[in-house]
Amino acid sequence: MGAQQVIYPLLYRHAIMPIMALRDVEERNMSAHLRELEKTQWLTREDLIRKSETKLRKLVQHAATSVPYYRSLFQRLRLDPRDIRQIKDLQQLPPLTKEILGENLEALTTPGTEGVRLRHQTGGSTGEPTILYVDNRTRKSWSRAACLRAWEWAGWRSGEKMCNLWGSYLDRPTRPPITERLYHLSQRTSWLDAFALSEEALPSMVDRLRRLRPVALRGYASALYVMGRYVLENSIQDVRPRLILTTTEKLYDRQRSTIEKAFGCPVFDYYGNRETNLIASECPEHKGYHVALENALIEVVRDGVQVPAGESGDLLITDLCNFITPLLRYEVGDQVRVTGQDCPCGRGLPVIDEILGRSHDIIVTAEGGYIHGELFTHAFWDCAWVKKFQIVQESIGHLGVLLVGEPKGHEDDLETALAYLRRYVGAKMTIDVNFVSDIPQTRAGKFRFVVSKIHDSGRTAAIGTSLEGTHDVR
Ligand SMILES: [Zn+2]
Numbered sequence: 001m002g003a004q005q006v007i008y009p010l011l012y013r014h015a016i017m018p019i020m021a022l023r024d025v026e027e028r029n030m031s032a033h034l035r036e037l038e039k040t041q042w043l044t045r046e047d048l049i050r051k052s053e054t055k056l057r058k059l060v061q062h063a064a065t066s067v068p069y070y071r072s073l074f075q076r077l078r079l080d081p082r083d084i085r086q087i088k089d090l091q092q093l094p095p096l097t098k099e100i101l102g103e104n105l106e107a108l109t110t111p112g113t114e115g116v117r118l119r120h121q122t123g124g125s126t127g128e129p130t131i132l133y134v135d136n137r138t139r140k141s142w143s144r145a146a147c148l149r150a151w152e153w154a155g156w157r158s159g160e161k162m163c164n165l166w167g168s169y170l171d172r173p174t175r176p177p178i179t180e181r182l183y184h185l186s187q188r189t190s191w192l193d194a195f196a197l198s199e200e201a202l203p204s205m206v207d208r209l210r211r212l213r214p215v216a217l218r219g220y221a222s223a224l225y226v227m228g229r230y231v232l233e234n235s236i237q238d239v240r241p242r243l244i245l246t247t248t249e250k251l252y253d254r255q256r257s258t259i260e261k262a263f264g265c266p267v268f269d270y271y272g273n274r275e276t277n278l279i280a281s282e283c284p285e286h287k288g289y290h291v292a293l294e295n296a297l298i299e300v301v302r303d304g305v306q307v308p309a310g311e312s313g314d315l316l317i318t319d320l321c322n323f324i325t326p327l328l329r330y331e332v333g334d335q336v337r338v339t340g341q342d343c344p345c346g347r348g349l350p351v352i353d354e355i356l357g358r359s360h361d362i363i364v365t366a367e368g369g370y371i372h373g374e375l376f377t378h379a380f381w382d383c384a385w386v387k388k389f390q391i392v393q394e395s396i397g398h399l400g401v402l403l404v405g406e407p408k409g410h411e412d413d414l415e416t417a418l419a420y421l422r423r424y425v426g427a428k429m430t431i432d433v434n435f436v437s438d439i440p441q442t443r444a445g446k447f448r449f450v451v452s453k454i455h456d457s458g459r460t461a462a463i464g465t466s467l468e469g470t471h472d473v474r
Pocket residue numbers: 283284285286287290343344345346347
C-alpha cells in the first residue's frame with residue numbers, strides 16, 4: 001500500500017470532511033451521523049430495536065396528527081397513534097403501496113414544509129416514476145452516513161478512490177460544473193457510463209480502469225458481470241481493485257463468483273431503493289444483509305401480516321428519517337427472507353438472509369403457480385455462446401425467450417436449455433425463442449433477466465422500480 005493510499009484517507013477524514021462540514025449543513029450532519037452509526041452498529045439487537053421503536057413512536061405521532069392522509073386513516077381505523085408502539089403494532093395499518101403514494105402525494109406530505117423539502121423521484125423504467133419529498137436538512141445526511149458505513153464494512157475508507165460503473169440519468173451531477181468537479185476531485189470518485197457498456201466499448205473502459213487504479217469499483221451487478229466476463233475471456237490481470245460494491249439489482253451467485261474471479265477481490269452487495277435509500281448491506285462475513293435499523297424498520301409480510309422468521313414474504317419499509325412524506329409500511333415490491341439469526345461479526349443489526357428479488361420478476365405458470373425468475377437464469381448461465389438473454393412473459397401460457405448470440409453449432413445446448421425451461425413451466429406454456437442483435441438495458445441503465453408483464457391484483461402487482469438505484473452515488 002503506497003503512502004498516498006494511507007495518507008489521503010486520513011487527510012480526508014480529519015481535514016477535508018471537517019472543512020466541508022463547516023461550509024455545508026448537510027455535510028456536518030452526515031459526519032455526525034456517521035460517527036453515531038459507527039457506534040450503534042455494535043449495540044445489542046434489543047437495544048437497537050428499542051431505539052428504533054422510540055423513533056417510530058415519534059414518526060407515527062407526527063404522521064397521525066400532522067399529515068392529512070394518515071390523520072384520516074387513523075380516524076377511519078379508530079386508531080390512536082399511541083396504539084403503535086412496537087414493530088408488531090404496525091400490522092394495524094395497511095401497507096402503503098406505490099399506487100397510494102402516487103395518487104396521494106400531497107395528502108401524504110406534511111403541510112408547511114415547502115421551504116425545507118426536496119423533491120425526490122424514482123426512475124420508473126417499467127412504470128410511472130414515484131415522487132416523494134424528503135427533508136433537505138437531514139434526510140440525505142442519514143442515508144449517506146448509512147451508505148458510507150456500509151462501504152466501510154467492505155473495507156473502503158472515505159477518501160479512497162472509487163470508480164462507479166453507473167448509468168442512471170437521475171444520478172448525473174446536478175451541481176455547477178466547477179463545484180461538482182472539485183467535489184468529485186476531493187472525493188476521488190470517477191464514473192464509467194453503464195449505458196455505454198457494449199462489446200466495442202469494453203476495451204477502452206478497462207483501459208480507463210487501468211489508469212484510474214480505483215480501490216473500489218462500484219456498480220450494477222449486471223454491468224460488472226459483463227465487464228468481469230470480458231476480463232476473464234481476455235485474461236486481463238492488471239485491473240485489481242481491493243473491493244467491489246454491487247447494488248440496485250439482484251446479485252446472482254454466478255455473477256458474484258464471476259466478478260470476484262475476474263477482479264481478484266471480494267464483492268460486497270448492498271440493497272436499497274430510491275424511496276427509502278440504503279436499507280441493508282453485507283458485512284465481511286457475507287451471511288446476509290445487515291439492516292440499517294437506525295434509519296428504517298423492516299417487516300416481512302404476506303397479505304400485510306408479518307410472517308414467522310425463516311419464511312419469505314413481501315418487504316415493507318418504515319422510513320424513520322422522513323418526516324416530510326412519512327412512509328409507514330411502504331411496499332417496495334421486493335421479496336426477502338429473514339431468519340432472525342445473529343451474524344458472527346457481532347453487529348446487532350438484524351440480517352436479511354436473502355433478497356429474492358422483485359415481485360414482478362416472477363413467472364406465472366398456466367396452472368397458476370409462481371416461479372421465481374432466478375430459476376430461468378440458470379438455463380443460460382452455462383451457454384458461453386449466449387451473450388445476453390431475457391425471459392419475457394407477455395401473457396399466461398406464453399413465454400418469450402430473447403437471445404443474443406450465434407446458435408450455429410450449439411443446437412444441442414439450446415435444446416437442453418429449453419427442455420430445462422419446459423420442465424418447470426409445464427406443458428401448457430408455449431415457449432418462443434427469438435434471436436435479436438441486442439437486448440436493451442432499462443432506462444436507468446440496468447439489465448433485467450426476467451420481465452413479467454402480467455400484473456394481477458396480488459403478489460405480482462408491484463409495478464415500479466424498487467431497485468431503481470440507491471440515492472447518493474456522489
Ligand atoms: Zn455481520
